[in-house]
Amino acid sequence: TSAYSSPAKSLGDPGITPLSPSHIVKDSDADDAVEQLFLVVVAIDFGTTSSGYAYSFTKEPECIHVMRRWEGGDPGVSNQKTPTTILLTPERKFHSFGYAARDFYHDLDPTESKHWLYFEKFKMKLHTTGNLTMETDLTAANGKKVKALEIFAYALQFFKEQALKELSDQGGSDFENTEVRWVITVPAIWKQPAKQFMRQAAYKAGMASPENPEQLIIALEPEAASIYCRKLRLHQMIDLSSRAPVNGYSPSDTIGTGFTQAKEHVRRNRQSRTFLVENVIGEIWSELEEGDRYIVVDSGGGTVDMTVHQIRLPEGHLKELYKATGGPYGSLGVDYEFEKLLCKIFGEDFIEQFKIKRPAAWVDLMIAFESRKRAAAPDRTNPLNITLPFSFIDYYKKFRGHSVEHALRKSNVDFVKWSSQGMLRMSPDAMNALFKPTIDQIVQHLSDVFDKPEVTNVKFLFLVGGFAESPLLQQAVQSAFGSRCRVIIPQDVGLTILKGAVLFGLDPAVIKVRRSPLTYGVGVLNRFVEGKHPPEKLLIKDGTRWCTDVFDKFISADQSVALGETVTRSYTPAKPSQLVIVINIYSSEQDNVSFITESGVKKCGTLRLDLTGTDAAVPNRREIKTLMQFGDTEIKAMAIDVATSKSVKVGIDFLNY
Numbered sequence: 001t002s003a004y005s006s007p008a009k010s011l012g013d014p015g016i017t018p019l020s021p022s023h024i025v026k027d028s029d030a031d032d033a034v035e036q037l038f039l040v041v042v043a044i045d046f047g048t049t050s051s052g053y054a055y056s057f058t059k060e061p062e063c064i065h066v067m068r069r070w071e072g073g074d075p076g077v078s079n080q081k082t083p084t085t086i087l088l089t090p091e092r093k094f095h096s097f098g099y100a101a102r103d104f105y106h107d108l109d110p111t112e113s114k115h116w117l118y119f120e121k122f123k124m125k126l127h128t129t130g131n132l133t134m135e136t137d138l139t140a141a142n143g144k145k146v147k148a149l150e151i152f153a154y155a156l157q158f159f160k161e162q163a164l165k166e167l168s169d170q171g172g173s174d175f176e177n178t179e180v181r182w183v184i185t186v187p188a189i190w191k192q193p194a195k196q197f198m199r200q201a202a203y204k205a206g207m208a209s210p211e212n213p214e215q216l217i218i219a220l221e222p223e224a225a226s227i228y229c230r231k232l233r234l235h236q237m238i239d240l241s242s243r244a245p246v247n248g249y250s251p252s253d254t255i256g257t258g259f260t261q262a263k264e265h266v267r268r269n270r271q272s273r274t275f276l277v278e279n280v281i282g283e284i285w286s287e288l289e290e291g292d293r294y295i296v297v298d299s300g301g302g303t304v305d306m307t308v309h310q311i312r313l314p315e316g317h318l319k320e321l322y323k324a325t326g327g328p329y330g331s332l333g334v335d336y337e338f339e340k341l342l343c344k345i346f347g348e349d350f351i352e353q354f355k356i357k358r359p360a361a362w363v364d365l366m367i368a369f370e371s372r373k374r375a376a377a378p379d380r381t382n383p384l385n386i387t388l389p390f391s392f393i394d395y396y397k398k399f400r401g402h403s404v405e406h407a408l409r410k411s412n413v414d415f416v417k418w419s420s421q422g423m424l425r426m427s428p429d430a431m432n433a434l435f436k437p438t439i440d441q442i443v444q445h446l447s448d449v450f451d452k453p454e455v456t457n458v459k460f461l462f463l464v465g466g467f468a469e470s471p472l473l474q475q476a477v478q479s480a481f482g483s484r485c486r487v488i489i490p491q492d493v494g495l496t497i498l499k500g501a502v503l504f505g506l507d508p509a510v511i512k513v514r515r516s517p518l519t520y521g522v523g524v525l526n527r528f529v530e531g532k533h534p535p536e537k538l539l540i541k542d543g544t545r546w547c548t549d550v551f552d553k554f555i556s557a558d559q560s561v562a563l564g565e566t567v568t569r570s571y572t573p574a575k576p577s578q579l580v581i582v583i584n585i586y587s588s589e590q591d592n593v594s595f596i597t598e599s600g601v602k603k604c605g606t607l608r609l610d611l612t613g614t615d616a617a618v619p620n621r622r623e624i625k626t627l628m629q630f631g632d633t634e635i636k637a638m639a640i641d642v643a644t645s646k647s648v649k650v651g652i653d654f655l656n657y
Contacts, residue, residue, distance in 0.1 A: 015525045016571040016583060018552055019623055038181035042163045043219070043501035045081070045185050046155065046198075048123045048302030048330060050466065051098075052081035053163050054498045061506045064499050067166065081494065084123060086155055090115040092146065097158040102367075105141075106360045113360055114142050119151055120363070124302040126194040127187065127328060133655050134200065141359040152201035156184070160207055181215055182207045183505040185497055187303045188220040189326045192518065192587070192604070193654035199634070200655065213634070213651075219504045221497050222296040222307035223511055225464040228500030229296065229490060240478040240487040294460040295485070297446065297477070298497065299467035302330040304442050308455050325449060331373070331467040333438030338369050341434065345411040350399050354392065361391040376431045377471040384431050385423040393422065432472060439476045446481065458485045464496040513560045518587040520604075520628060520635070520652075521553040523596045525574050537595070546574065551586060551593045551601065554628050558591070561630040570642075571624045581624055583607040583639055585652060605652045607639040 042055040054066045082098030087105050089095050095116075096104055105118045117140035125148060129136055137145040160177070167175040186198050195218055202208060208215035291310060298305040305326040343351050355362045365388065372384045393404050400407070408418045415430030449455055461481055467473055468489055478487045490496045504510065528538050528545040539546045554567045573581055585605035586596050593601060609624065623642040628635060640647040 015523070015548070015574050016581060016624065017525045017527075017546075017574045019570040019572050019621070038215075039179040040167060040175075041181045041183060041502055041505035042167075043183040043185065043224075043498055043505055044156065044159050044163075045221075045498040045501065046123065046159075047081065047084055047300055047466065048121055048332060049084060050081035050301070050494075051084045051155070051159070052495070052498055053159050054495070054502050055163065055167070056502045056506060058506065061503075064502050066495060066498065067162070083120070084155070085118065085120040086122075086151060086158075087119075088117040088140075088146065088154075090117075092117065094154045094158070097155060102363060106363060108360065110358060110360070117142065117144055117146060118359065118363075119146075121301070121332060122148070122151060124328065124332070126197055127190060127303060132191075132193040132197055134197075141355075141363075143356065149197070149201055149204060152198070153204035156202050156205035156207060160205055177206065178215075180207075181217070181505050183217045183219050183224075183501045185219050185221045185224055185501045187298075187300075187326070188222050188305045188307055189303060191654075192652070196634075196654050210651075217505055217508055218634070219501050220305075220307070221300070221465075222298040222305045224497045224500030224504050225298050225462065226294075226296045226307065226309050226500065227503045227510055228496050229462045229464070229488070231503070240474060240482065240489065293455070293458045294462065295446075295449070295455070295458050296462045296464060297442075297468075298326075298465040299442065299463070299473065300330050300465040301332055301467070302328060304329040304445070304465075304467070306446065306449055308449070308458070325445070327441070327445065329438050329441040329445065331438070331470070333441070334373055334434050335366060335369065337434040337437060338373075341413065341416070341430075345413055345416065346396060346404070346407055347400075350396060353399065354395055358389075358391050358395060361389040361395075364389045365392060372426075372431070373434075374469070376428070376435065378432075378475045380428040380431075382428070383417075384426045384428065385419060385421075386426065387423050390422075435470070435472045439473055442473065443476055443480045446477070450481070450484065461485050461487045463487060463489045464493055466494045468493045509563065511563065513562050514630075515558050516555050516561050516630060517557065518589060519553060519557045519591060519593055520555050520585065520587050521551045521593065521596075522569070522571075522626065523584045523586060524550050524552045524571065526550045541574065544574075549595045549597050551588075551596050551598075553593065555630060556591050557589060564629065566627050566629045568625060568627045571626060572621050573624070576622065579610070579612045581609040581611065581639070581641075583609070583624075583626060585628075585637055585650075587652075587654075602654070604654050605637055605650050607637055607648055607650050609639045609641060609646065609648045611641055611644065611646060 038058060040055050040057050042053055044053045045051060052067055054064055056064045083102055084098075085101045085105075086097050087095045087101035095101065101118065102120075105113060105116060108116060119138060119140055122138050125136070125138055126132060134147075134149055136148045138148045138151050139145055160182075164175050164177065164180070167180075182202065184198055184202060186195055199213075199216065199218055202216050203210060293308060293310050296305075296307050296309065298307075303326055339351065365386075368387050368389075372386050375384055388404065396404050396407070405418045408416065408424075413430075415427040415433070417425040419425045450458070461477065463474065463477055474487075474489065481487060525539070525546040525548055526533075528547040533547040537547045537549055539548045552569065554569065555561060571583070583606070584596075584603055585607070586601050587604045588598070588601045590598075590600055595601075596603075607626070611622075625640045625642055627638045627640070629637075635652040636649065637652060638647060638649045
């Protein structure tokens, strides 16, 4: 039996039955609510490995300001974002975020640090948890558990305060939260519960409220990137497929050099932190015609997201052609391979112990690896050195009774040597081997997407996200797909999503058509038809034979939905005298669903319409209109009793059922 017993049988509630014929209404003007006027849009890119914010005043939308440089920073890693790390005191109160959290944690004495709660790379938990709820826990570096909702809310609150402070300092007077429209980006491949979770965390952080949900937009990362890529000018990107030698370099050199020049250009302008987005369509974009398709590959720390978009002229609105796909193939995979390599050399038992006993030193080692990881390139010939923290060398000797050097000699891992300066010395091949499994997965997944019928004649592939800075990934994508389409990388590729999210907040209507990630419907009773309906679904009430648990579909997975589109169905209570009408909403990843009891069908909302105390003159067939409005990353549902205009609204809820 399924998790849901027949609603009709269990509740003694006769349920609802469709009024024929069902119809769909395209409702464009249903929601002409008064558009709120915000003074500024602030977008937060809450990443797996690093995070940041950017903003733009609605009066001058062509200027996007990236947040001010923060304290701290790493050698070999220059960017405007801060690590997504958070530190709570032993009393579980918020202490610090980003470099500050990392450095403070690192400087604590080991006897003390084991009481502090340090979290990093925790965003992946929302992707990997199958049954996410408001109660889901996260585990700190010391093994203690804290509610995920609290950690996410603390992080968002930190960004909220930083941004408001910067805006106030700039404007010379206090900036109120009510004057800000917030945009938070999430991966497109996240399931609905994770997207809703982010919204709940933002409410808890005080950015918006259930009463004022429009103040917060949840944007999809590749969509944001797509919006920004449309505005790119030629000097703002690197076209990996330009075959002509650039400045006398052959194309194989240009990958590295183009980036170096780009970085110089960005570094010189770093002080300003203000990016001008010209209010034109970029040159590359002007080559695109009505109906042209392009792929945005957003490769970050945790996930890689792929979205296929098509242009709709004249306004250049975007239409999503193929539902977002991807998976956990972010640059974290490379860190994981490095950890596996360390286990191979020093033993898994030692690495596990070291992480628990010396968590701060482990963080140090991973930071050292991070900067070397960024130095990996296809044509590199000299080795990469990774400094081992003193406490690693010391603890290993205590743990094993022999030296780190001895372990390396007898581990027969060829490409990793010990250098006399106390470093691990990796040959470029060894480093490239750490990237291989992750990059192979990305290329394989992209090949699968290219083979889909909806994805023929793609003109461009935009490679964005932090991991897109890796020359190894650039080269792999170019050599696999360069013959099929032009591979383009925006210069400040790590900030692409952030800037696109600001543009999205200024004009949310730019994305016109999305693909529904799920099939939605409601549970109803139908007249029982012998031979068509399974006998175990038969329910006889007041002499009428009903088939229970029928899934009445509102919209199918992968169907295209225009933003704000409303789908309407009419129902009538199976029992005319019924005064409390309960409509249960269900979702499924499958396309063809007949019954709500099938596996994979989840309840995600309930509309409870109470008609007691309404006029006694009940029409003999009461019509209950049910509307679902799709579009934004949120979905709203509503039921109206036509005779009395009594109505009830609900947001689809994936976390509390």
